[in-house]
Amino acid sequence: MTDTTFTSLERVLTSLQQKEPDRVPFFLLVTMHGARELGMSIEEYYSKAEYMAEGQIRMRERYGHDCLYGFSYASAELEAFGGKTFFFEDGPPNGAAPIIFSADDIDKLEKPCVLDQPSLTRVLDAQTLMKERIGDEAPIIGVVMSPFSLPVMQMGFEKYMDLILGEPDVLERLLAINEAFCIEWANAQLAAGATAICFFDPISSSTIISPQQYRATGFKSAQRTIAKINGPTATHFASGRCLPVINDLVETKTAMIAASVDEDLGDVKGAANGRLTVFGNLNGIEMRRWTPDQTETIVKDAIAKAARGGGFILSDNHGEIPWQVPESVLDAVSQAVHKWGRYPLDWIGN
Amino acid sequence: MQNFENLSLEFENALLAVDRSAARDVLLKGQKDFSVAQLAEHVISKAFERIGKAWDDGDIALSQVYVSGRIAEEVVGEISPPSEKLYVDQPIIALALLDDYHMLGKRMVSTILQASGFVVLDFGRVEADELVARVKAENVQILLISTLMLRAALQVKKTCDLLKSASPHTKVIVGGAPFRFDPELWREVGADAMGYNAADAVHLITDMMEDLS
Numbered sequence: 274m275t276d277t278t279f280t281s282l283e284r285v286l287t288s289l290q291q292k293e294p295d296r297v298p299f300f301l302l303v304t305m306h307g308a309r310e311l312g313m314s315i316e317e318y319y320s321k322a323e324y325m326a327e328g329q330i331r332m333r334e335r336y337g338h339d340c341l342y343g344f345s346y347a348s349a350e351l352e353a354f355g356g357k358t359f360f361f362e363d364g365p366p367n368g369a370a371p372i373i374f375s376a377d378d379i380d381k382l383e384k385p386c387v388l389d390q391p392s393l394t395r396v397l398d399a400q401t402l403m404k405e406r407i408g409d410e411a412p413i414i415g416v417v418m419s420p421f422s423l424p425v426m427q428m429g430f431e432k433y434m435d436l437i438l439g440e441p442d443v444l445e446r447l448l449a450i451n452e453a454f455c456i457e458w459a460n461a462q463l464a465a466g467a468t469a470i471c472f473f474d475p476i477s478s479s480t481i482i483s484p485q486q487y488r489a490t491g492f493k494s495a496q497r498t499i500a501k502i503n504g505p506t507a508t509h510f511a512s513g514r515c516l517p518v519i520n521d522l523v524e525t526k527t528a529m530i531a532a533s534v535d536e537d538l539g540d541v542k543g544a545a546n547g548r549l550t551v552f553g554n555l556n557g558i559e560m561r562r563w564t565p566d567q568t569e570t571i572v573k574d575a576i577a578k579a580a581r582g583g584g585f586i587l588s589d590n591h592g593e594i595p596w597q598v599p600e601s602v603l604d605a606v607s608q609a610v611h612k613w614g615r616y617p618l619d620w621i622g623n
Numbered sequence: 624m625q626n627f628e629n630l631s632l633e634f635e636n637a638l639l640a641v642d643r644s645a646a647r648d649v650l651l652k653g654q655k656d657f658s659v660a661q662l663a664e665h666v667i668s669k670a671f672e673r674i675g676k677a678w679d680d681g682d683i684a685l686s687q688v689y690v691s692g693r694i695a696e697e698v699v700g701e702i703s704p705p706s707e708k709l710y711v712d713q714p715i716i717a718l719a720l721l722d723d724y725h726m727l728g729k730r731m732v733s734t735i736l737q738a739s740g741f742v743v744l745d746f747g748r749v750e751a752d753e754l755v756a757r758v759k760a761e762n763v764q765i766l767l768i769s770t771l772m773l774r775a776a777l778q779v780k781k782t783c784d785l786l787k788s789a790s791p792h793t794k795v796i797v798g799g800a801p802f803r804f805d806p807e808l809w810r811e812v813g814a815d816a817m818g819y820n821a822a823d824a825v826h827l828i829t830d831m832m833e834d835l836s
Contacts, residue, residue, distance in 0.1 A: 535681060
């Protein structure tokens with residue numbers, strides 16, 4: 274499936290400028306599907322940069338979407354801090370036990386050097402290979418966990434919630450280390466070939482903490498961090514709500530925000546008001562059972578709500594399409610975007 | 624004579640204001656007219672029903688639900704001995720996190736249930752085989768399973784299938800993000816009910832208690 278008017282990169286950049294390209298850009302944020310494409314286990318797939326790069330290239334060839342996803346798995350960052358990862362045959366690798374159990378552990382914590390970490394250099398190598406293959410045809414999306422959200426893996430969710438709510442000084446010490454790491458990791462990806470960085474920050478979403486708590490914590494950390502990342506960022510709340518803090522997000526200088534399926538895409542687009550490009554919000558969990566007709570209706574509805582005037586990229590709402598989503602559904606998403614996403618979208622009624 | 628509704632609203636306001644002292648005062652005031660069991664059922668549980676719904680609706684954040692649970696657990700512990708069963712005929716209830724390290728959801732369910740007067744066995748983080756063995760050994764009648772990842776949610780099917788032969792009378796209630804995002808999933812995995820939020824566990828259990836009785 275090909276589009277000849279714009280390259281994917283031009284299409285995405287045009288939409289980011291709040292203008293209409295030839296069709297609605299779409300990102301299929303498929304990670305593990307590359308393993309299936311190459312006929313290997315998920316663990317083996319993530320063991321070599323060549324596999325990840327080849328998987329991304331093949332999936333873009335198949336679905337005709339507008340990016341390569343230079344992401345392995347979230348706990349690659351936990352590994353950099355000394356943690357471990359569990360691999361599964363049928364799901365994303367998951368962080369094993371936390372590495373921080375007390376304030377003392379935070380005092381002793383050291384920022385890992387990105388280039389010394391095999392779990393991270395494999396991703397950098399994969400991005401370099403992707404860049405060599407794709408050139409300027411399509412953007413390569415790198416990924417970091419935000420300094421404010423990484424501690425969920427470092428400490429466990431419950432202990433981290435207690436830290437956010439009760440120990441602001443200790444939290445600041447941890448954030449300082451994580452911010453330095455995040456900046457180094459993001460900039461290494463941009464140097465390796467990534468075009469932009471997806472800044473995963475689910476804990477900052479209004480689903481998890483209140484807007485007031487966000488402004489006192491995650492917001493400031495995001496501002497400090499994004500200011501030092503040498504490229505555009507897209508903030509992703511991984512299914513969490515963004516509407517209550519959308520004006521704050523603009524102030525973090527991020528370029529894009531992912532909308533939750535819990536929010537109306539049109540409302541998010543309206544609130545972004547040209548200041549942020551919106552991406553989302555296909556329900557990745559429910560997607561595994563969609564029929565082709567259902568898929569077409571849902572894609573069409575998303576386009577109708579948010580695509581006019583540009584400033585919109587269709588995507589799933591979580592930032593990673595589950596392993597259980599069949600290729601037939603991804604084919605149906607692609608076909609629906611190519612069918613209904615051609616600008617000027619005259620089919621949309623007033 | 625005070626009424627339950629006013630007390631419950633006062634209690635809810637105190638929790639959301641993170642005012643531990645006010646929350647305790649509401650319960651102490653309520654104790655003048657009602658037993659702790661009555662307060663648990665009509666004041667605390669109802670407050671959490673509204674708090675849970677507010678989270679579902681996007682009006683409050685998970686952190687506020689979490690803190691509310693912690694405060695309620697503490698103040699209830701102060702006015703009632705922690706081991707006291709407020710529901711005399713309560714079935715054996717257990718709670719587990721399936722195949723994951725993210726304990727927050729399980730913790731929230733646990734605090735809200737305990738604050739609402741239930742005694743709950745906490746099986747911690749377990750995998751399906753171990754969970755079924757413990758359910759059988761403890762003769763659990765209502766099992767609550769918390770999940771965060773889709774993969775773990777799908778593992779509930781294995782648990783339910785194993786329970787059919789190992790402990791067929793056990794009812795299973797599931798909760799967590801995958802079930803919220805796919806409202807059909809709980810039926811697919813063979814659960815008996817699904818909670819959209821931690822507080823839903825209270826009314827789901829009370830409904831099941833009526834069925835069991």
